[in-house]
Amino acid sequence: MSSHMNIARLFGCCMELEGPALVYEYSGDEPLNNFLYDRDTASSGPQEDRSLKWESRLRIAKDIANAVVYLHTALSGPIVNRDLKPSNIMVDQHGVAKLFDFSFSISIPPGESRVEDKPFGAVWFMDPDYIQSGFITDKSDVFSFGMILLTLLTGQSLFSNNLKEAEEEGDLVAYVKKYVDKNQITEILDPIILEGGGIEQEKQFRDFLELALRCVQEKGEDRPEMIYVAKELT
Template sequence: MLLKKLKIAAALVDPGRKKRERKRAFLENGGLVLEKLVACCNGRPIPIRTFSYQQLVLATNNFDQRLILRKDGFYTLYNGSFEGRILSIKMYDDYKDLALMDIGISAKASAHKNILKLVGCCLETSIPSLVFEYAQNGVLIDQIYVSQRQGTPMLWQRRLKIARQIAHAIAYLHIGFSRPIIHRDIKPHNILLDQHDVPKHSNFSLSISIPEGETHVEDEVMGTYGFLCPSYISTNKITEKNDVYSFGMVLLGLLTGRRPYLFADEYLGEESELEPGENKFQPLKVYLSNRAMNEIVDPAILAEEGGASLEQQLQAVRQLGLTCVEDDPEIRPTMVDVTKELRRIERIVY
């Protein structure tokens, strides 16, 4: 509290201090962002617009809490408007390296229609802030998990299309560049939906590239519990199959409306009690392996009319999802094959 009062007093005594700090941040961050863009874009950085701090203040009504779309452990994502255009502003709380990586990969991959387009960034904040296109229909996690679903349940064909489009975006990251990009944090929290329900993959702060000529790269374990590949946790090795596992968990979530781990009352029933020493959590993939379809599928999907064709699609998606989350990475398909299989499943008409 005393430190905060001293800072306020200093600002009153020296009203130009904030301006000088923003100028210093602009110069420092400008060099770092350019360096990251050059590194990520093979020496040919993609030009992006720069926004002033005052423009972000105006766009978000001075960072109004009511405009927050999502808060993560590292950042806050605001919706705002500037010059008649609706935008999303991403403010990092800490970890400048994560913000720089997010800028570099987002700029490089923004050409894909299912990746959230980076419009520009603000260099005047202590950690560079990112400005993205607007995602009007929010975050996927708020629409698929039964425990926190908002509004009308998502129809099955809509879920299937979202899965196929996100799979295509991940395949693009893996094969569209000389060095495969591994996202490392694929989850419904990082998938946004625009006004037409087109999914947009986002948040490349943990992404890493595999060097040319190499099959993997090693790094400390980063990501989200439940979506992390078991072999990555045990070996620190990163390949494209890490993302396949994470996508598989997203796909199973779309099918079931459940998170990667179930609480005891979800798989035992509300009236059941745990045996002594029994874990109160059960992995979703284990639960799906030995249950009938009508026990595992999101009840909202089962309420739809579709007959035998719908049953075929649900069975095929369950099998694909379980193959994606196999413990042995060699058994998992590539994201290109996942995309092809989802396209085939979509063609099963009912």
Template sequence: MSETGGDPLENDVTRSESVAYLREGSYKWYKGSLDDRTISIKKYEKDWIEHEYVVTDIAISAKVSAHQNILKLVGCCLETQLPTLVYESADGTLADRIYLFKDDGTRNECQPMAWQSRLKITRKIAHAVAYLHNAFSRPIIHRDIRLGNIWLNQHDVPKLAEFSLCISLPEGETFVQDDVRGSIGFLCPSYVATCRVTEKTDVYSFGILLLVILTAQRPYNLGATSDDDEEDAGLVNYVRNHAISQIVDPALMVDGSESGVLIGMEEQLQSVLQLALKCVDEDPEIRPTMIDVTEELRRIE
């Protein structure tokens, strides 16, 4: 990774178009080119910059970029008015390929992703999260695992991104106390209740990710009809109370089969569902480690 002054990076990088708004009002992503190669550019917005998060984003990104399923940080520019981070090229997020509608309500035009591709991507991202938890003397907790933070390159290779909310556990400790940070629907309830960040905080978020991959549903307000039942209308309760054929993404359904899914695929879907429900268990002790999750996904695949 390289750090440059204000002028060189601004002159060398050609910005072309905004490709995503991952956290509205905080930063924007652009496509661009640098030394004749395509890059992704993350530019923070002036009025929303919190120095602590920018520094964490850069420091953690640089530390973990060696993993093949983590978005590689190429360089950064801190001397301009707005911090700018440059990453390897990515074409869009997993959210673009799974959700039927974008955050702004417009329809996604991307082709729905095949089941085997979804399974392969989740296994690779699980390995990346396990790497964060186990490759360093102080485990790194991501705290914002969601579809919008998983980028895909032109070959659909997944890249985990967005490390500004990361926190490291003290050596020899299993948790750290901190304010609640993350994305609605993916936040671990025990973390919200206690403000304790553990490896199982990420495991819960990953479990929600698996449920979203299965259903193509957003993890909140699913089927809510009033304020009274909103709390119980989340994705976890929805999948627990419906058959697999009722919850699976319609894009994966096949006409003419008894269950609505391909022969041989139903067993995989059931296995992933059971793994996801273990990951989101209310008791953190019952949730598997990310190493266990990776191995189970490899077995299912």
């Protein structure tokens, strides 16, 4: 997997700790959440503008979509990451995004469409279908990816003040849908991505949001395949 440009290169495994620890290449990369809602904690310091413009966020979405498609289609059977979230996406100094940490990844046997296992991962980004049924499919990653798209659009953590004020703490999907139903999309967009935009960019926002909401459908069967999601982002 480490040969893909959007997957962090794995060097090996350290066995000298209490438990096995995977060792990845590090070249100044930082987790995506540092650039979205933890900007003051990024290594360059708060004095530097850590915000991501729309073009950078769109590129990150494309990069991670390509990485997930690779996991789902390039090997003998689909590998489900199962823990897609901003803190597991590293962004390098050139704005290239890479998937990082495959501790909870699981393979689906050839000829099968799902595998049973107890839920692992960040519950707020986890497929509700998987939580309820105990069966994981490639559509579970699609849900988590949709949550990442919503995070890129809004710049909101799941426990931000905006979600608290809207009485939707921990539920970014409900928060977004509340404003979509009122046709107030710009109210939920991160103000940073609105800077300098025009009609074409506004259309990109709407298309991006529509794709994200399809990805976070409650039932896996109602979500698009990851390869389709990646094509929509190109």
